[in-house]
Amino acid sequence: MQKVLITGANGxxxxSLVRLLLTKGYSVIALGKGPSRLSVTHPSLQYFSVDITHPFEAQQVISHEQPDCIVHCAAMTQVDDCELLEKEAHSMNVEATARLLLDAESHSRFFILLSTDFVFDGLQGMYTEEDSVNPVSWYGHTKMEAEAITETAEIPWAIIRTCLVYGEKVENGRNNLFTWLRENLEAQKPVKVVDDQWRTPTWVEDLAIGIELVIAKKAAGLWHISGEDQYTPYQMAVVAADHFGWDKSLIERVTADTFTQAGKRPARTGFNINKAKKELGFSPGSFLQNLQHLQG
Ligand SMILES: NC(=O)c1ccc[n+]([C@@H]2O[C@H](COP(=O)([O-])OP(=O)(O)OC[C@H]3O[C@@H](n4cnc5c(N)ncnc54)[C@H](OP(=O)(O)O)[C@@H]3O)[C@@H](O)[C@H]2O)c1
Known part of the structure; x- marks a missing residue:
């Protein structure tokens, strides 16, 4: 049974990845900040409270557990927080990744970094793994640096970039676009949703499947794992409202410049996922298909 260590396991x-790996028979070492917020218990699951910005906390667990694979999900993920707290974002997203990689090189056999479409400038869209990165935010910059560090690994590595992840919220977790829409529209509250940013939205369960494929195949290299269809958040809101019967008149179509945000967002991202489809057998559902698995 493969032993997989996951950082950011409460995220x-x-x-979602912890749950999937347990159902697939993996032994899972879950690392999170503070107490466990995992909704599962399982004989093959262990949880450790680890602040990965601490110089030794993760090392102690990794050297003791000797995981076959490390999946590094933990990050400062809020774009505006990263812009306002540059040093903390660098410490978390870059320096902690560098230390974790050193630990992986000594005690593991495969290192996987979760990364983002925000490494791109958003001028082109539908990016392939061959396209050049050029982030427009500090968040994107830190993830680009983390990618560059990962690529120096002396053990096999993979970088999995994903894009606008949606799905059911985790316990005490933040809203994602879908749960934010549902919360507001069900409460009859109006929402402003941008229609000039393009993404390939990713159902969190599809992403977990994609990550598991990379683990199972020990598929080294760069992977774009997302949904296949390009949508703006506004288009997603309208499709979801149609599907669940929410009041569409509450959805106001706006452009990104309506909001004053600290971190710039790339306008047009989204991934071409042909490599993952062909080489991993990755096969995500369409946005409409995936809505059927969510509660309206
Ligand atoms: N969600 C998306 O749309 C999206 C899109 C593209 C890429 N990604 C990438 O996917 C990965 C996972 O994202 P996510 O959506 O799961 O984000 P998330 O829900 O914010 O999870 C990140 C986790 O990192 C943990 N963390 C933060 N600081 C830590 C520290 N010092 N020590 C240990 N853990 C710490 C957080 O702990 P707390 O919960 O306790 O704060 C959180 O559980 C990230 O690398 C992100 O860049 C996500």
Whole structure:
């Protein structure tokens, strides 16, 4: 049984991955900041409270557990927080990744970094793994640096970039676009949603499947794992409202310059996922298909 260590296990992606790996028979070492917020218990699951910005906390667990694979999901993920707290974002997203990689090189056999479409400038869209990065935010910059560090690994490595992840919220977790829409529209509250940013939205369960494929195949290199269809958040809101019968008149179509945000967002991202489809057998559902798995 493969032993997989996951950082950021209390997070949105981390929780979904923990659940999937347990159902697939993996032994899972979950690392999170503070107490466990995992909704599962399982004989093959261990949880450790680890602040990965601490110089030794993760090292102690990794050297003791000797995981076959490390999936590094933990990050400062809020774009505006990263812009306002540059030093903390660098410490978390870059320096902690560098230390974790050193630990992986000594005690593991495969290192996987979760990264983002925000490494791109958003001028082109539908990016392939061959396209050049050029982030427009500090968040994107820190993730680009983390990617560059990962690529120096002396053990096999993979970088999985994903894009606008949606799905059911985890316990005590933040809203994602879908749960934010549902919360507001069900309460009859109006929402302003941008229609000039393009993404390939990713159902969190599809992402977990993509990550597991990379683990199972020990598929080294760069992977774009997302949904296949390009949408703006406004288009997603309208499709979801149609599907669940929410009041569409509450959805106001706006442009990004309506909001004053500290961190710049790339306008047009989204991924071409042909490599993952062909080489991993990754096969995400369409946005509409995936809505059927969510509660309206
Ligand atoms: N969600 C998306 O749309 C999206 C899109 C593109 C890429 N990604 C990438 O996917 C990965 C996972 O994202 P996510 O959506 O799951 O984000 P998330 O829900 O914010 O999870 C990140 C986790 O990192 C943990 N963390 C923060 N600081 C830590 C520290 N010092 N020590 C240990 N853990 C710490 C957080 O702990 P607390 O919960 O206790 O704060 C959180 O559980 C990230 O690398 C992100 O860049 C996500």
């Amino acid at each position: 949105f992606v981390g929780q």
